[in-house]
Amino acid sequence: MGGFGKTTLSQLAYNAEVKSHFQKGIWVCVSDPFEEERISLEILESILDDVWAEDSSKWKQLKASLKSSSPGSRVLVTSRKKEVGMAMGTFFERTREERQNLEGIGRKIVERCKGLPLAVKTLGGLLRFRETKQQWQSILDNTMWEIEEVEKGVFPLLSLSYYDLTPNLRRCFSYCAIFPKDYEIEKEKLMKLWMAQSFIKEKGNKEMEIIGEEYFNTLAMRSFFQDFEKDKNNDIIRFKMHDIVHDFAQFLTEEECLLIESDGVKEPWKDPSFKNIHHSMMLILKGGDPIPMENWKKLRTLCCIQKNEAVVVEAYQPPPNLETLEILFLGGPTLCPSWMMSLNLLKSVELRTCAHWESLPPMGKLPSLEYLLIFNMGKVKKVGEEFLGIEREDLGQTSSSSSVSNNNIVAFPDLKTPKFIFLSNWEEWEYENIWGGEGQEECSCITIDIMPRLQSLLIENCPKLKGLPHHLLHNIPTIQELVILLCPILKKRFEKGRGEDWPYISRIPNIRI
Numbered sequence: 001m002g003g004f005g006k007t008t009l010s011q012l013a014y015n016a017e018v019k020s021h022f023q024k025g026i027w028v029c030v031s032d033p034f035e036e037e038r039i040s041l042e043i044l045e046s047i048l049d050d051v052w053a054e055d056s057s058k059w060k061q062l063k064a065s066l067k068s069s070s071p072g073s074r075v076l077v078t079s080r081k082k083e084v085g086m087a088m089g090t091f092f093e094r095t096r097e098e099r100q101n102l103e104g105i106g107r108k109i110v111e112r113c114k115g116l117p118l119a120v121k122t123l124g125g126l127l128r129f130r131e132t133k134q135q136w137q138s139i140l141d142n143t144m145w146e147i148e149e150v151e152k153g154v155f156p157l158l159s160l161s162y163y164d165l166t167p168n169l170r171r172c173f174s175y176c177a178i179f180p181k182d183y184e185i186e187k188e189k190l191m192k193l194w195m196a197q198s199f200i201k202e203k204g205n206k207e208m209e210i211i212g213e214e215y216f217n218t219l220a221m222r223s224f225f226q227d228f229e230k231d232k233n234n235d236i237i238r239f240k241m242h243d244i245v246h247d248f249a250q251f252l253t254e255e256e257c258l259l260i261e262s263d264g265v266k267e268p269w270k271d272p273s274f275k276n277i278h279h280s281m282m283l284i285l286k287g288g289d290p291i292p293m294e295n296w297k298k299l300r301t302l303c304c305i306q307k308n309e310a311v312v313v314e315a316y317q318p319p320p321n322l323e324t325l326e327i328l329f330l331g332g333p334t335l336c337p338s339w340m341m342s343l344n345l346l347k348s349v350e351l352r353t354c355a356h357w358e359s360l361p362p363m364g365k366l367p368s369l370e371y372l373l374i375f376n377m378g379k380v381k382k383v384g385e386e387f388l389g390i391e392r393e394d395l396g397q398t399s400s401s402s403s404v405s406n407n408n409i410v411a412f413p414d415l416k417t418p419k420f421i422f423l424s425n426w427e428e429w430e431y432e433n434i435w436g437g438e439g440q441e442e443c444s445c446i447t448i449d450i451m452p453r454l455q456s457l458l459i460e461n462c463p464k465l466k467g468l469p470h471h472l473l474h475n476i477p478t479i480q481e482l483v484i485l486l487c488p489i490l491k492k493r494f495e496k497g498r499g500e501d502w503p504y505i506s507r508i509p510n511i512r513i
Contacts, residue, residue, distance in 0.1 A: 011027075014027065022073075101133055102133060102136055105133065105136045105137055105140055106127075106136065108140055109127070109136070109139065109140050112140070124223075127139065139160055155247075155248050155251060158244075158245065158248045159248075161222050161223075161224075162248075162252070165218070165219075165222070168199055168200070168215070169215055169218060169219065171197075171199045172194050172199050172200075172215050172219065173219055173224055173249065174249050174252045174253045175193065175194065175197065175199065175253075176190070176224075176241060176246070176249050177246070177249035177250045177252070177253045178301060178303065179241075179246075181241075181243055181246050182240060182243070183240065183241075184229070184238045184239075184240060185238065185239055185240065185241070186237065186238055187216060187236050187237055187238065187239060188237070189350075190216070191209065191212035191213070191215075191216065192348060192371050192417075193301070193324060193348065194212055194215070195208050195212065195348075195371075196301075196323055196324045196347040196348035196370070196371065197300060197301070197323065197324065200212050200215065216236075220236070220239070223245075224241070224245055225239045225240070225241060226239065226240060226241070226242055227239055227240040293316065293317060293318050293319060296318070296319055297319050297321065298321070299318060299319050299321065299322055300321065300322060300323045300324060301322070301323065301324040301325075302318050302322055302324070302325050302326070303325075303326040303327075303328070304316065304325075304326065304327045304328070304330075314337045314338065314339070316337070317339050318339065318343070320342065320343060320344070320345070321345055322343050322345065322346060323345050323346060323347050323348070323368075324346070324347065324348045324349075325340065325343065325346055325348070325349050325350070326349070326350040326351075326352070327350070327351050327352070327354065328350075328352045328353060329352070329353050329354075329355075330351075330353075330354040330355070330356075330357075336351075336354075336357070336361035340361060341361070341362060341365050341366070341389070343366070344366070344367055344368060345368050346366050346368055346369055347368050347369065347370045347371065348369075348370065348371040348372075349363065349366070349369060349371070349372050349373070350372075350373040350375070351373070351374055351375070351377070352373070352375040352376060353375065353376040353377075354377060355378065355379070356379065357377055357379060357380065358379045358380060358381070359380060359382070359383075359386055359387075360374060360377070360380060360383055360386070360387045361387075362386055362387065362388065362389030363387060363389065363412070364387060364388035364389040364390065364411030364412045364450070365389030365411075366412075367413055367414065368414055369412065369414060369415050370414055370415060370416045370417065371415075371416065371417045371418075372415060372417070372418045372419065373418075373419045373421070374418075374419070374420050374421070374423065375419075375421045375422060376421070376422045376423075377423050377426075378423075378424050378425060379425065380423055380425065380426050381425050381426060381427050381428070382426075382427060382428045382429075383426065383428070383429045384428075384429075384430065384431055384432060385431045385432070388411035388412070388431065388448075388450065389411060390409060390411060390448065408446070408447045408448075408449065409446060409447070409448045409449070410448075410449045410450075410452065411448065411449070411450045411451070412450060412451045412454075413449075413452065413453070414453055415451050415453065415454060416453055416454060416455045416456065417455060417456045417457075417458075418451075418454075418457055418458075419457075419458040419459075419460075420458070420459050420460070420462060421458070421459075421460045421461060421462075422460070422461040422462070423461075423462045423465070424461070424462070424463065424464070425464060426462050426464060426465050427464045427465060427466055428465075428466060428467075429465065429467070429468060429469050430467070430469050430470065431450075431469060431470070431471075450469075450471040451471065451472075451476060452476070452478070453478055454472075454476050454478055454479050455478060455479060455480050455481065456479070456480060456481040456482075456483075457472070457479065457481070457482050457483070458483045458484075458485075459483070459484050459485070459487055459490065460483070460484075460485040460486055460487070461485065461486040461487070462486075462487050462490075463486065463487060463488055463489070464489070465487055465489060465490055466489055466490075467489075467490070467493060467501065468490070468501070473501060473504040473505070474504065479508055480508065480509050480510060481508070481509070481510040481511075481512075482505055482508050482510070482511050482512070482513075483511075483512045483513075484512070484513045485512070485513075490513070491513055494511075494513055495513075496511075496513075
């Protein structure tokens with residue numbers, strides 16, 4: 001909690017004592033995000049104040065850079081969060097007496113781990129936040145140890161850590177059961193899926209992306225995630241789950257999450273309990289009859305991975321309540337399944353490597369769509385009005401039409417984050433048959449709004465794309481971020497201060513080209 005005078009007291013001590021005993025003193029304010037390189041540089045140029053980061057691995061890297069300091073040097077840290085001190089191993093280090101008091105119980109707990117390193121690691125992350133002997137004893141006495149299944153020998157230990165999480169964090173972890181074993185999970189994608197399922201909600205002024213990052217870090221610190229792949233800024237971009245941890249997630253969601261491998265022989269979906277399925281990943285391997293999903297009324301997430309061109313995804317009709325859809329490696333028909341446009345509750349759609357598609361689906365018809373990823377569509381050369389889902393007859397309709405409200409048509413009414421990545425032959429993005437003025441497209445008495453809630457746009461590795469459409473350049477006041485990477489033509493058009501289209505985007509707060 002703020003306002004208790006931690007910083008003030010530290011400043012008094014720093015000014016009255018530190019400066020009189022040391023030739024050099026350093027005062028650094030550390031806030032989110034925690035950036036080791038920046039903090040190290042500030043330390044070298046100028047006591048850590050107002051610390052928020054709880055990731056112990058980042059603290060270890062920072063402390064390692066300070067070990068060569070002169071004998072007697074000290075680091076004073078202030079923080080509102082007890083977990084920060086525990087992660088740093090500073091003022092919450094246990095005394096020798098406390099360690100001796102806990103050692104007997106600790107040894108008994110280790111014995112019950114039966115030599116499983118993952119169990120020891122998982123429990124270590126849990127016990128780190130338990131200070132008293134009574135708290136350690138409660139973990140030793142917990143009935144979760146009584147689960148007898150040999151294969152699930154570590155499950156009781158994982159359960160202890162799992163049930164120590166908040167309800168929202170439990171849902172975020174158990175949702176990971178939808179991915180196959182040994183699957184490289186993209187961190188950003190996972191957080192988007194959490195948001196689409198309403199597992200993450202804004203708190204005051206704190207955005208969902210920041211809360212999602214905090215959720216992810218907590219699960220990683222508890223050893224639910226591992227094998228982290230990082231980018232050049234040392235930020236995690238991908239990770240995996242240990243096989244046993246994945247088994248545990250599936251154990252928790254055995255009637256909610258389903259991984260289907262359709263080989264034309266097995267038909268596991270005939271189990272009547274599947275009517276309760278909430279999330280499913282479907283691997284279509286060798287064909288076979290369509291998987292009947294019409295009775296899966298609770299299904300919210302469907303990931304369809306097709307590895308056989310003979311299979312027609314059109315036959316896989318999901319229920320209307322679906323909120324998240326992902327289609328990968330669709331090698332069959334050149335058109336998207338017609339049922340996609342009837343899913344009015346879809347919030348998140350990812351279309352990846354649909355090799356034969358020459359045009360994009362009419363995604364603008366989806367009223368609830370917030371996140372859209374188009375990835376590796378090699379045959380798409382042009383994106384036009386078909387992408388908006390506006391038919392020519394719509395332009396001549398009156399306000400009594402179901403698709404027109406008060407003579408106004410809105411395409412992509414709720415879309416916030418579209419991403420277009422690796423469309424190697426994409427050249428044009430414009431709506432030739434729709435006329436308009438500044439920011440709005442008009443035809444006779446009909447007004448057309450396109451992406452009125454857009455916040456962020458990413459275009460990456462689209463080397464032939466010649467420009468952005470009229471509606472993006474002239475009037476989308478809500479857009480906060482534009483990222484264009486590996487697109488040489490666009491890079492030239494939007495070059496800061498010099499490109500012919502730079503004036504149109506200069507108002508956007510965050511631009512990366």
